Amino acid sequence: MEESKEFTGKTVEEALESALSELNVTVDQIEYEVLEKESNGFLGLFNNKPAKISVKLKTEVKESNKDLCEIAKVFLNEVLSAMDVNAQINVTMNEEGNEIGVDLTGDEMGILIGKRGATLDSLQYLVSLVVNKESDSYVKVKLDTENYRERRKETLENLAHNIAGKVKKTRRSVTLEPMNPYERRIIHSCLQQDSYVETHSEGEEPFRKVVITLKKGVYIPDNNRKNFRGGRKSFGSNNNKRKINSSREFHKKYGADTKDYSTDYKKDYADYLESKAAAKAAAEKLGESI
Numbered sequence: 001m002e003e004s005k006e007f008t009g010k011t012v013e014e015a016l017e018s019a020l021s022e023l024n025v026t027v028d029q030i031e032y033e034v035l036e037k038e039s040n041g042f043l044g045l046f047n048n049k050p051a052k053i054s055v056k057l058k059t060e061v062k063e064s065n066k067d068l069c070e071i072a073k074v075f076l077n078e079v080l081s082a083m084d085v086n087a088q089i090n091v092t093m094n095e096e097g098n099e100i101g102v103d104l105t106g107d108e109m110g111i112l113i114g115k116r117g118a119t120l121d122s123l124q125y126l127v128s129l130v131v132n133k134e135s136d137s138y139v140k141v142k143l144d145t146e147n148y149r150e151r152r153k154e155t156l157e158n159l160a161h162n163i164a165g166k167v168k169k170t171r172r173s174v175t176l177e178p179m180n181p182y183e184r185r186i187i188h189s190c191l192q193q194d195s196y197v198e199t200h201s202e203g204e205e206p207f208r209k210v211v212i213t214l215k216k217g218v219y220i221p222d223n224n225r226k227n228f229r230g231g232r233k234s235f236g237s238n239n240n241k242r243k244i245n246s247s248r249e250f251h252k253k254y255g256a257d258t259k260d261y262s263t264d265y266k267k268d269y270a271d272y273l274e275s276k277a278a279a280k281a282a283a284e285k286l287g288e289s290i
Contacts, residue, residue, distance in 0.1 A: 004033075004056040011038050012051040014188065014201060019055040021181040024128060024140050031056050057138045068131050068139060069093050072100055075130045079123065080104075085111060087145075098138070100131060104145040113148050120148060121180060153186055160190040163212050164197045168220055173213040178203070184210050196220065 007022070009015030012034055020027060032055045039049040069091040076089050087106035094101065102124075104112060113120050124143035131139055142149075163174050176187065187210045188199050198215050201208050214220075 004054045006035065006052060006054050008050045008052050009038075009188075010050055010198075010200060012053060015051045015053045016055075017181050017201065018185055018188075019053065021185040023055070023057065024124070024142075024182075025057065025138075029058055029138075031058055068100060068135055071134055072102060072127050072131050072141070075127060076102065076104075076123070079126070080112075083111075087112070099140040099142060100127075102127065102141065102143040104143070109145045112145055116177075116179070116183075117148060117152055120145065121182075152183070156183055156186045157190045160187045160212075164191055164194055167212050167214055168196050171214055171220070173211055175202070176210045176212070178207045178209050180206070181208075184208065187212075 005019075007015045007019040009018055016027070016032065019030065019032065023030070032053050034051070034053050036049065036052040038051040073089050073091050080087055080089075085106070085108075087104045087109065090103045090105070092101045093099075111119070112123065114122075120143060124141055127143060128139075128141040131141055159176075163176065167174055179187070184201055188201075191197055191199050191212065196215060196218050197212055199210055199212050202211055203209050
C-alpha cells in the first residue's frame with residue numbers, strides 16, 4: 001500500500017482503530033494525518049460530523065524476489081511443530097490485493113483458535129511480521145482455520161443486535177467484554193445505521209471494550225419497547241440447537257483442550273463438529289450404496 005487511504009469514525013481514535021483493524025497493523029507501522037476532527041453539532045443533536053483521517057503505511061527498502069508464501073509456510077511449520085500440533089498449511093497469494101491467505105486444517109484445531117480467537121490472532125500477527133520483514137511492500141496476512149473468522153463475525157453481529165435490543169428495552173447502556181480492534185470494528189459497523197443506539201470504545205488495550213448506549217434525544221414509547229428483542233441468540237439452525245449444561249459435559253464430548261473457549265464459541269464449535277460428523281456419515285453411507 002503506497003498511497004494513503006481515508007478512514008472515518010465518530011472520533012479520531014475510532015477512525016484510527018478502524019484503520020489498524022482493516023490493515024492488520026500496529027500504530028507504529030503507519031503514518032496518519034487528521035483531515036477532519038469530529039463535531040457534535042448543535043446541542044450535540046444535529047449536524048454531527050465524523051472524524052476523518054488519512055493513513056499511509058510506512059515503507060522500508062527490503063529484499064525482493066522472495067517467495068513470501070513459502071516463507072510463511074516454513075515459519076508456521078516450525079511454530080506448529082514446537083506446539084506439537086499436526087496441521088496442513090495451505091498458503092495462497094492474492095496479487096491484486098497484495099494479501100496472503102493462510103488456512104490451517106487438521107484435528108483439534110481448537111487449540112490454535114484459543115479463547116476468543118486470541119491464539120489465532122497471535123499467530124497471524126507473527127506470520128505478518130515474518131513475511132513483511134522479507135517483502136519490499138506491505139503484505140496483509142489473513143490466517144484462519146475451520147472458517148472461524150466468518151463464524152465469529154456472525155456470532156458478534158448477532159450479539160450486537162441482541163444487546164442493542166436490550167439497550168432499547170431497558171434504556172440502560174451495556175458494556176461488552178474486551179475485544180481486539182477487528183472484533184470491536186464488527187460491533188461498530190453492525191450498529192452504525194441503527195436509529196436508536198450508538199457505540200463507542202472505552203479502556204486501554206488489551207482490555208478495551210465496546211459500550212452500546214441509547215442515542216441522546218431518542219424517545220422510545222413504552223408500547224414499542226417490548227418489540228425490541230433482547231438476550232443472546234444461539235448460533236446454528238434450530239435442528240442443531242442444544243443447551244450445554246456444564247463445562248465438564250462439553251469437555252467430555254469435544255475434548256479437554258476446549259476448556260478456554262468462550263461460551264459463544266463453545267456453542268459455535270459444537271454445531272460445527274456435529275454438522276461435520278453428519279456430513280462424514282452421509283458420505284460413508286453414499287459410498288456403501290455405490
